[in-house]
Amino acid sequence: MKKTIFITGASRGLGRIWAEAFLKxxxxxxxxxxxxxxxADLAKEYPATLLVLQLDVTNRDDAFKAVAKAKAHFGVIDILINNAGYGQMGAIEEVSEQEIRAQLETNVLGLIWLTQAIIPVMREQKSGHIIQLSSALGLVSIPLMGIYSASKYAVEGLSESLAAEVAGFGIKVTILEPNGFATDFSASSLGQSKSLAVYDEVRNGMFAAQTAEDTGVPEATTAAVLKLIDSENPPLRMILGKKGFPWVKYTYEERIKTWEDWQEVSVAAHGK
Incomplete structure (x- = not known):
């Protein structure tokens, strides 16, 4: 069944690949x-089925206007894919105030503005699917990516609450959690904070691990995303790639073990 899909951040990377697949x-x-x-190339190839809008997702008013234009153009919006975002690399001590604010403005607030704008549309339709781009780093954090992880942990928390809030309106929510893929995320799309020499050892270790990492093929995600948007009962969370699940599973097992080891202290802190 033909769907109307609103996607942000689709000029390149996974978003571009998915947009082309939807159009095809x-x-x-x-x-x-x-x-x-x-x-421009896609607009020329698909003049009747593609609407390209200019939007800086950090501008709340413009986010609402973009959603209104999309609704007026196609009459319905079945799916929102909040894909816009980027990474910021740097130790917590290294990242500047401006870099932190820019990261959170785009990855968190931008996503919230589009979500707030789309809910009334989907509520009126009594149907819809909001897909939020998180990351495996929204489930497990690593050195030098703490600010990025903070933004994606925020996406995880707010989207889980959102799912419970809008379920009664017929609106579904899915949090997508890709592991590493061979896109420009780690190149031109990655912000680099000014480095401090005291973190060189940590940095060298991270770069060595990245070199050895088995990154996924971006185009291979298409079938999974198409299956997701066509599902009548989509999952709240879905990992993209083969590396994410074993990594997350190990980390959460270690967390549970730690909580269990400290359970006696935790219970005593309740006071009664």
Missing amino acids: RGDHVVVAVRTPSSL
């Missing part, structure tokens, strides 16, 4: 990006 199968697609010219 006949869906209506609204792509909201900072630079509409980056989608």
Whole structure:
């Protein structure tokens, strides 16, 4: 069944790949990006089924206007994919105030503004699916990616609450958690904080691990995303890639073990 899909951050990477896949199968697609010219080729190829809108997701008013334009153009919005975002690398001590604010403005507040804008539309329709792009780093954090992880942990928490809040309106919520993929996330899309020499050892260890990492093939995610948007009962959470689940499983088992080891102290802290 043909769907109308609103996706942010689709000028490149996974978002671009998914937008093309939606268009190829006949869906209506609204792509909201900072630079509409980056989608000129697709706009020419799919003039009737693609609407390209200029949007800086950090601008709340513009987010609401973009959703209104999309609704007026296609009459319905079945799916929102909050894909816009980027990474910021740096030890917590290294990351500047400006870098922290920019990271949270885009990855968290931008996602919230689009979510707030789409809910009334889907509530009126009594149907819809909101897909929030988190990360495996929204479940497990690593050195030098703490600010990025903080933004994705926020996406996890707010989206879990959202799912419970809007379920009665017929709106589904899914949190997508990709592991590493061979996109430009680790290149041009990755912010780099000014480094301090005291963290060089940590940095060298991270770079060595990244070199050895088995990154996924971006195009291979398409089938999973198509299956997700076509599902009548989509999951609240879905990991993309083969590396994420064993990593998350190990980490959570270690967390549970720690909580169990300290359970006596925890219970005593209750006071009664």
